[in-house]
Amino acid sequence: MDNYPLLDIFWTMLELFLWILWFFLLFKIITDIFRSEDMGGWGKAGWTIFVILLPFLGVLVYLIARGGSMHQRDADQARRADAAFQDYVRRAAGTGGGTTGGGTTTGHVEDLAKLADLKNSGALSEEEYQRAKDKLLA
Incomplete structure (x- = not known):
């Protein structure tokens, strides 16, 4: 045999x-x-034990029972993280508001200037500044 x-x-x-x-x-x-x-x-302990002790069966049963709502939990987590980040930027900027979506061009320029000031003062890291700037410009 070859x-x-x-x-x-x-x-x-x-x-x-x-x-x-x-x-x-x-x-x-x-x-x-x-x-x-x-x-x-x-419930968490039971699912964890089931997934660890019988991994193939546990994962398949979990996907059948709760897999349909996994994306919803991920989306909710992303929304909470985004809201917390936006709140952090507002508090760091010293404002209660700002233009978040649908604002005027002048509002965006002011928000970008505030973000630049926060970055220059060290209140925002480069990564936080880029994320906030991308959200403003989107």
Whole structure:
């Protein structure tokens, strides 16, 4: 029988890819379990034990039972983080408001100037400044 080393390499790469995909899914589900606010401590403990002790069955059952709302929990988390960041920028700028969406060009210029001042004073890091600037210009 002939030996096909290239096929062995492709097979090994496929197995590695599937393992990485599996671990990504497992970590995503464990993160979702602990992020979920609609589950109590016992529910979180039960799902965690189920996913760890019987990983393939646990992950599949979790995806069937709660997978449809995982994206909603991710979106809610992103909204809360965005609102907290916007509140931080407003507090750091010393204003209660500002133009957030639909503002005038003058309002955007003022907000950009405030952001630049905050960055220059050291209240905002370069990464925070870029994120806030991108949100203002979007």
